[in-house]
Amino acid sequence: MANHANNRPRLIVGNWKMNGSLAANAALLDALAQAPAAGCARVVCPPFPYLAQAATLLAGSEVALGAQNCGHAAAGAYTGEVAAPMLAELGCRYVIVGHSERRAMFGDDDARVAAKTALAFEHGLTPILCVGETLAQYEAGQATAVIDGQLDAVLGTLDAGRIDRLVIAYEPIWAIGTGRSASAEQVDAALERIAAAVARHAASARPQLLYGGSVTAATAQWLAPLARVDGVLVGGASLQAEAFLAIEQAFAAAGQTARG
Template sequence: MRRNMVAGNWKMHGSLAANQALLSALIAAPEPACDVVVCVPFPYLAQAGQLLAGHAIGLGAQDCSMHEQGAYTGEVSVGMLREFSCSHVIVGHSERRAYHAEGDALVAAKAQRALSAGITPIVCLGETLEQRERGQTEAVVGMQLDAILHLLGSRMHELVLAYEPVWAIGTGRTATPEQAQDVHAFIRQRALRHHVSAEQTRLLYGGSVKPDNAAELFAQPDIDGGLIGGASLKAVDFLAIVDAAKHRG
């Protein structure tokens, strides 16, 4: 049985004071019945790591380099993340793909590099509104997934995949539970063709997940939790979503 997971993506938000308040509230809550990770901006890894030390909530980063080290100004290696006790790292988020022209091969290389350091990559997949309206969802998501399968097919059980329809990220629009389940089922079945371990791969849904829709989304058979954006910045909302993830459909 796959254990549900909720990961918070703070994106480019936070301050020392705000982080202290948010993480203190999360730590004070009862221990979660699912896996929980917060992915914070690089400058706050030290602060977050100190606050979360000894608690059930894991620490993640929002990106990593495909390179181990070298003359790559502005990049952060997985070795550096490991020194800050990061257990997870997001790779291939739609904002990285769109604003930094990150392609499928680069995303796969980053995921491979993370695994080499013992860090679990949360690999994001998703289509734009235009692609969905053209009926290209499976073609686009399938191409993104195939790059991962090509490099890491036999290690799928070590990855977390997050389906984030780009048209639902930060827009207030959310895929219906049925729409989300359809794509999650497609992802799992495509991955299973490459390796049986994909049955154990956790698939998260991301895209305007809120306390009032989380339970219905997480009840779908192929949705194993969520990658949460804006709601992860509010302790009450994030904890409500975490609570929804403890129940399986």
């Protein structure tokens, strides 16, 4: 297996979306915090109201905290928005930017995603930049153009050092929350295109590349051995500790097999 993003641990990120409750969160986070480390980096991204609870419950554990979004400005008259410095103050280390649901439902265009990415870096957060195409775009042969456009808008605003520290998640929109997953060949081809786009901006940069789209313990079994996959962005399965940890174990096992 090829080296993964400068030998960084493979990244397993749970995006809870608009789900959770104080009681359910406590049980889930306790299970994750107590689970033995498997050699992967473990991240959870709860909804904004639960970030403080999660930060308290995860204190001293190996589970990193992330947010699902941040505002495009550091402060100001933006009712309902949450700024990157606020997230950092709460203990977040990661923030998701450009998720397809944000792009489709909340008007996050490429320029706004670029602004959010820059603010995240400025305030010590690692952005998890999501890119991907719709089914219509894929079937029309437009996937490369769509992904290149999404990437160029962000990468063109960053220096090589920040590009290297970026996390990029490929999420084919037609596979999110549908139970349908891209094939190994589709994932590998998409991540190859993303790596080529990165190289055009910073030849030496090796950002971590994730796959997101109905990731389960079953799909993790064939995703984990793929050389270009540095981890996964997990949706529904991240709400169940057993399922989330099974995905992590699949990636840990693939890493051990590669070393053996």
